[in-house]
Amino acid sequence: MSEGDRLTELAKRRGFFIQTAGSYGGVAGFYTYGPEGAALKANIESAWRDRYVTREGNMEISAPTIMQEEVFEASGHLDGFDDMIIECPECGESHRADHLVEDDPDSTVEDAEALPIPDVEGLFEDHDITCPTCGWELAGEPVEEFNLMFETNIGPGSSDPGYLRPETAQGIFVEFPQLAEYARNQLPFGVAQIGRAYRNEISPRKALVRVREFTQAELEHFIDPETDEPPLWRVEDVVLPLYSAEQQDADDGGVQEITVAEAVEEGIIQSDWIAFYLGISKAYYERIGVDMDRFRYRQHLPGELAHYASDCWDAESEIDGDWIEITGFAYRGDYDLVKHEQYSGEEYSVFKQYDEPVTVEKPTVDPDMGYLGPEFGSAAGEIVTELERLAASDPDAFEGDEVTVEADGEAYTIPVEKTGFEIEEVTESGEHITPHVVEPSFGVGRMVYTVLAHAYETDEVDGEERTYLSLPPEAAPTTVGVFPLMDKDGLAERAKEVANQLREAGLEVTYDDSGAIGRRYRRQDEVGTPFCVTIDYDSLEEETVTVRERDTTAQKRLPIDELPGTLSALRDGDATFDEF
């Protein structure tokens, strides 16, 4: 039985994740987190928030999952999704129909993607385009649209299309002008979002790994590319397992264990910002329970880079021998903000003040409209525009008595004195710049899946095989199980009191008084509860209990009144079980 099969079985039996609406036969690519899974996911998210929002001083927002078409035109997703696919009936290979048409030597078509499908199909017939894999004639084969975004309609009718976001990032980018305002227009600043995203995947696979609705945790860090440097000193000694593009190409290539400082120095990681995030993220993965022996950072190969990214690294975890992308670290440059500025007409930049105001000589014009109007009639407006342009590009042209500009294809000569030409001294205190974006983008479901797979352990206790999830106490759905040794003699009553006391202290508690004590321990082991408290006869007299640790099954005796503090410290990583 593979690791994935084992995990799916446990997940269903114990309530981590199940196929959605299984009673109705289910639909591929949709999963519901059960009670244990939802708690685990929430803990992983809150650890993420603690790491990337709270501790880094970033903002968090929550945007809608549906936005109008223009947003995705700007982001490039709409084009990216409207791929035209043609499938070869001979070899079964699928190809981008628009690319085949453009690549055909007889064809003059440059942007086949913009053509209607029947036209593209026609081109296949006109030019006898063949399958690049096997050479089969593709004429007559249907060209089909490929759409990975879920489409919907906003309001009644179909005139106002909307799309479910394929990534949470765009919800941040579109609000940049306001967000910059909230950051007091000071770079750098980071905006995070944890939320659902949707992709109509052709072939959902491997439980939570490739699904159609999933949770992303994304951080968009807006920086001044000229001056902002990450605090690399914080992570310079962190050792990263790097699988560079070069190593992937090499025959005997493999993961190199090198420090952040070395990786930057040797140019393996091009962006200091990416290096910084790889550094701080390693500690995050360790914290939530990713096994560092089954983890690596893999650099994208040149051909693999997204349209917006210059350098990109993925965090990958190993399950069943496969490497699964759990995070993408991308340097997106100014791609997104520039596009949204173009499409929205709003300004997606910040004003950057110079250290010292700069005084420049700026040629300006202030034309005498009382002269230009009557003289040139309807051409006057265009002439003014041309004069302004000329003043900026070639102020020397105004040195004579007359200046000549071309407007609407005709040359006009104007006396310089009527142009109001002047060299003004202008003091500029700064300039508008478009920030660059550094984006760590985490797949929450894939991290949940990884953490479960990596936590899955079996051992032997008193000759019996035991299954347990070695989850970090912080991530575990339940922190402590509370049991009476027997369900009699007042033990259960005392145990319920203790359970309530611990709940009051903010701990996640499960109470269980059924069957034998060993069975209850096993139950908690399987859902990864790190500690179990048992109330026995001595508890009634001495006010002490046994605390049992999941991974070792070791037990210690502690006073009841110390439990809330001790267990909280164990959960938060401020203490270890051995210390008591």
Added chain:
RNA sequence: GCGCCGGUGGUCUAGUGGUAGGACCUGAGCCUUCCAAGCUCAUGGCCCGGGUUCAAAUCCCGGCCGGCGCACCA
């Protein structure tokens, strides 16, 4: 989307053209002074639709779902 394989209680599984057993789990009770012990009882199942047949969970077709491979993955 294509190909191969599969689908029996919550889980794992046995099974035959005559409508199904087991184990574990779960619940009730007994027992039990720290690691899935034992006893009694109980709940719960043939993925969906069509066809063949006197009769289909079983054979055939289609669908859905899952696994693997291919393709796709902005």
